[in-house]
Amino acid sequence: MAGFPSVFSRVWLAWCLAERGEFVQAITLGQEGIRIADDANDLYTLSLACFGLGIVYLLKGDLDNAIPVLERGLVLARVENFPVLLPFVASPLGYTYALSGRDTDGVPLLEQAIDEAVAMKLMANHSLRIARLSEAHLLAGRSENALPLAERSLQLAREHKERGHEAYALRLLGEIRSQANPSETDNAIARYGGARAIAEELGMRPLMVHCDLGLSRLHRRTGNQQRAQECLTTALAMAREMDLRLPGGTLEGAEA
Numbered sequence: 001m002a003g004f005p006s007v008f009s010r011v012w013l014a015w016c017l018a019e020r021g022e023f024v025q026a027i028t029l030g031q032e033g034i035r036i037a038d039d040a041n042d043l044y045t046l047s048l049a050c051f052g053l054g055i056v057y058l059l060k061g062d063l064d065n066a067i068p069v070l071e072r073g074l075v076l077a078r079v080e081n082f083p084v085l086l087p088f089v090a091s092p093l094g095y096t097y098a099l100s101g102r103d104t105d106g107v108p109l110l111e112q113a114i115d116e117a118v119a120m121k122l123m124a125n126h127s128l129r130i131a132r133l134s135e136a137h138l139l140a141g142r143s144e145n146a147l148p149l150a151e152r153s154l155q156l157a158r159e160h161k162e163r164g165h166e167a168y169a170l171r172l173l174g175e176i177r178s179q180a181n182p183s184e185t186d187n188a189i190a191r192y193g194g195a196r197a198i199a200e201e202l203g204m205r206p207l208m209v210h211c212d213l214g215l216s217r218l219h220r221r222t223g224n225q226q227r228a229q230e231c232l233t234t235a236l237a238m239a240r241e242m243d244l245r246l247p248g249g250t251l252e253g254a255e256a
Contacts, residue, residue, distance in 0.1 A: 003045035007033040011052030018059040019164065021205035021242040026056045034069075044085070047076035051089045058092050059206055061245030066096045087117040091129045098136035099247075106136050127156035127165040131172050138176060147176050163198055170195035171211050178218045185222055189215065206244055209235045213246070 001008070010033040017026035030053030037046035050073025057066035070093035077085040094109030110133040117126055134149035154169035156162075174191035177184040196211035198204075212235035219228035239246055 003042055003048060004036060004040065007036050007045045007049050007052075010036075011048055014052050014056050018056040019206070020203045021238075021244065023056065023060045023242060023244075027053070027060075030056045043076050043080045044082055047073045047080070047082055047085050047089065049073075050076070051085070051092070054089070054096075055092050058096050060243075061247075063096050063100050063245075067093070067100070070096060083116065084120065084122070087113040087120075087122060087129060088125075090116070091125075091132055095132040095136065098132075098139050103136065103140040107133070107140070110136055123156075123160060125162075125165070127153045127160065127162055128168060130156065131165065131168050135172055135175070138172070138179075143176055143179060146172075150176055164202055164204060167195045167198035167202070167204060167207055170198070171207065171214065174211070174214055174218075178214060178221075182222070185218065188218055192218070205238055205242060209238050209242075209244060209246070212238075 010029045014026040014029040014033070017023075017029070030049070033049035033052050034046065037043075037049045050069050054066050054070035054073060057063070057069065070089055073085070073089040074093055076082070077089055090109050091113035094106040094113060097103075097106030097109065100106075110129070114126075114129050114133060117123075117129060130149050131153040134146045134153060137143070137149065138146035150169060150172045154166060154173065157166035157169050170191050174188045174195060177188035177191060180188075192211050192215050196208055196215075199207040199211060212231045216228045216231035216235065219225075219231060238244070
């Protein structure tokens with residue numbers, strides 16, 4: 001193999017656990033992967049291990065810890081010329097930059113990750129890479145760029161039977177439609193609902209929280225205060241249970 005199976009298995013297991021909101025175990029595994037790769041001075045394995053721990057921090061909403069780990073992985077991939085690892089590390093790093101308000105850093109990196117993957121015909125997780133670029137545009141107020149990318153992400157996820165990524169694309173379409181004119185409200189609710197149903201089936205609790213937060217904001221804007229509060233209460237309870245950091249960095253910020 002190109003690197004250490006003991007680290008590779010920890011990377012993928014940590015990612016799976018983080019998607020389920022089991023962050024304590026995920027972080028432990030991610031840190032173990034980096035320690036093993038560091039001790040062996042295997043730079044390919046170390047770059048992938050940085051991706052593994054970085055993606056855990058990203059899913060937890062701990063952007064301050066995600067950025068330096070992912071940056072280390074990207075530097076290794078570039079300096080040591082590991083092109084196959086570039087899309088894996090550059091995409092979550094670019095997305096983390098975008099979530100941190102660093103749009104001018106995030107979008108080019110997200111685009112590079114997509115271009116590199118296309119050049120290598122690397123289709124695994126490609127729907128997720130496109131979804132991240134779409135959301136970066138949405139966060140920067142460019143919904144006209146975000147919508148076609150989100151629709152492409154959904155199409156790819158369904159074609160490749162990536163159901164978890166399909167849920168991410170549906171939630172993103174809910175976000176985009178919820179910011180459109182009021183005639184899109186029912187469409188947005190349906191997209192959020194589809195995303196949450198898949199996330200619940202697969203045990204993707206952090207994604208469930210973000211779906212509920214989106215629904216809460218949407219119901220509040222449309223005047224359904226009772227339903228908005230129900231969604232918010234559910235989201236905050238789950239977030240507290242997982243110690244999930246929400247947009248703004250605090251549960252209080254989400255409630256506001």
